[in-house]
Amino acid sequence: MSKPSLSIVLPTYNEKDNIEILIPEIEKTFGHVNHEIIVVDDNSPDGTARVSEELNETYGNIRVIVRERKEGIGAAIREGYNNANNSIILSSDADLSFIPSDMYRLYEKIQEGYDLVLGSRHSEYSFYELTTLNVRIKGWISKNGNRALRFITGTGISDFSANFRAIRREVWEQIKTREKTNTLLLEMILKCKYGGLKFTEIPVTFKDRIYGESKLNLGIEVPKYLIKMIKYIVRYRFTGYKLTNKET
Numbered sequence: 001m002s003k004p005s006l007s008i009v010l011p012t013y014n015e016k017d018n019i020e021i022l023i024p025e026i027e028k029t030f031g032h033v034n035h036e037i038i039v040v041d042d043n044s045p046d047g048t049a050r051v052s053e054e055l056n057e058t059y060g061n062i063r064v065i066v067r068e069r070k071e072g073i074g075a076a077i078r079e080g081y082n083n084a085n086n087s088i089i090l091s092s093d094a095d096l097s098f099i100p101s102d103m104y105r106l107y108e109k110i111q112e113g114y115d116l117v118l119g120s121r122h123s124e125y126s127f128y129e130l131t132t133l134n135v136r137i138k139g140w141i142s143k144n145g146n147r148a149l150r151f152i153t154g155t156g157i158s159d160f161s162a163n164f165r166a167i168r169r170e171v172w173e174q175i176k177t178r179e180k181t182n183t184l185l186l187e188m189i190l191k192c193k194y195g196g197l198k199f200t201e202i203p204v205t206f207k208d209r210i211y212g213e214s215k216l217n218l219g220i221e222v223p224k225y226l227i228k229m230i231k232y233i234v235r236y237r238f239t240g241y242k243l244t245n246k247e248t
Contacts, residue, residue, distance in 0.1 A: 011077055013070065023037060036062070049064050072181040097208070115167065118189070119164035131208045183229075
């Protein structure tokens with residue numbers, strides 16, 4: 001049987017040095033799979049979009065979407081997903097924190113009959129690279145925050161906040177997300193959970209970035225995240241979520 005087609009979505013902002021390494025590695029890993037790469041760039045001043053377009057001259061399967069303004073990673077992911085042509089959509093950060101071999105494991109896992117497969121940095125066999133004190137602090141906050149979410153939501157998931165996941169395109173069209181920030185990643189999971197869809201997670205490797213700077217500001221994002229978390233749990237946990245194809 002032929003393998004299902006794949007769209008890989010890479011949201012970017014000032015990731016020129018990383019994308020030059022990442023895209024060739026993805027092309028090598030998925031060379032035998034019908035796939036496209038969608039780079040959704042928030043108008044990076046470092047030339048990320050230009051480099052991506054130059055890489056397309058070599059590979060011919062890269063589409064570059066340049067957004068006029070930054071609205072948040074959730075908005076960029078949504079635009080990439082909405083423009084995907086293939087049956088499975090996979091998204092990843094573009095900073096080399098995730099590795100293409102784990103992308104392929106996501107792609108294989110979703111073919112076992114799942115609607116959504118998540119890459120987890122915090123499960124038993126995951127690896128989270130802790131290189132500096134700042135990274136250790138972020139890692140501790142991420143691990144314990146996700147542990148609390150696991151208990152509160154009743155999902156059994158250990159990592160809600162990683163942009164490293166695969167979803168069936170028809171499922172993406174059913175859940176109708178709204179968030180523009182990284183809260184979109186939580187929204188996706190909860191709508192799949194409370195909509196009765198089948199999801200799981202796999203352990204993955206998470207490396208500290210080499211080039212560029214992290215865009216995550218925990219002091220700003222964590223309070224927003226908590227408010228949205230409460231909103232979705234109160235709204236859907238006890239009433240369920242109606243997928244679009246089930247609504248009348």
